[in-house]
Amino acid sequence: EILLTQIPGTLSLSPGERATLSCRASQSIRRNYLAWYQQKPGQAPSLLIYGASTRATGIPDRFSGSGSGTDFTLTISRLEPEDFAVYYCQQYDSSPLTFGGGTRVEI
Amino acid sequence: QVQVVQSGAEVKEPGASVKVSCKATGYTFTDHYIHWVRQAPGQGLEWMGWMNSKSGDTNYAQKFRGRVTMTRDTYISTAFMELRGLTSDDTSVYFCARDGGGWWSDYWGQGTLVTVSS
Numbered sequence: 108e109i110l111l112t113q114i115p116g117t118l119s120l121s122p123g124e125r126a127t128l129s130c131r132a133s134q135s136i137r138r139n140y141l142a143w144y145q146q147k148p149g150q151a152p153s154l155l156i157y158g159a160s161t162r163a164t165g166i167p168d169r170f171s172g173s174g175s176g177t178d179f180t181l182t183i184s185r186l187e188p189e190d191f192a193v194y195y196c197q198q199y200d201s202s203p204l205t206f207g208g209g210t211r212v213e214i
Numbered sequence: 215q216v217q218v219v220q221s222g223a224e225v226k227e228p229g230a231s232v233k234v235s236c237k238a239t240g241y242t243f244t245d246h247y248i249h250w251v252r253q254a255p256g257q258g259l260e261w262m263g264w265m266n267s268k269s270g271d272t273n274y275a276q277k278f279r280g281r282v283t284m285t286r287d288t289y290i291s292t293a294f295m296e297l298r299g300l301t302s303d304d305t306s307v308y309f310c311a312r313d314g315g316g317w318w319s320d321y322w323g324q325g326t327l328v329t330v331s332s
Contacts, residue, residue: 140316144259151309152319154318154319157316195258203275204249204264206258206259
């Protein structure tokens with residue numbers, strides 16, 4: 108099973124600032140089979156990024172994903188008020204699919 | 215537009231079973247797998263398994279094998295997840311999600327809260 112560790116657990120920032128979220132895998136994720144999701148309180152997760160760097164439909168370009176192997180990053184270039192949420196990475200390279208523990212981005 | 219709508223909240227006693235439904239609209243149901251993911255209160259996301267909506271084939275996480283069954287009714291474009299032998303540790307919000315074509319989940323249901331309590 109591939110374990111995903113998200114760092115930091117909480118990120119305290121202000122609107123307009125840049126957010127850098129890390130997701131580290133316990134073994135190499137082949138073919139960059141990694142996704143990022145955003146979850147707001149009381150809501151289902153929503154897809155942001157798949158294939159490590161491909162934005163999902165309708166996702167603004169301030170969200171970008173990068174990385175390969177065991178180290179992946181989600182960057183939000185300029186935080187908007189609606190971006191304060193919890194972010195999860197997920198690997199789908201091997202079964203079981205696994206999620207990281209999440210990073211909370213708070214004001 | 216694609217929508218995934220789940221059944222309502224459930225309260226179950228320990229040892230009981232629960233069956234959650236997930237109705238998909240706005241696309242051809244059999245063209246996409248369905249994933250089930252759960253989230254305990256205040257916790258992260260846990261993948262339970264996927265189902266091939268066309269064939270009915272399933273792949274369950276080891277943790278749930280023997281206790282979970284994922285099925286579908288293609289005539290009503292609905293997927294089902296049944297979990298048996300419930301304990302308080304199964305108290306969670308259960309989500310179904312459409313597979314986006316490569317094992318990521320692109321459309322999610324609103325979630326179904328299952329509370330296990332005596």
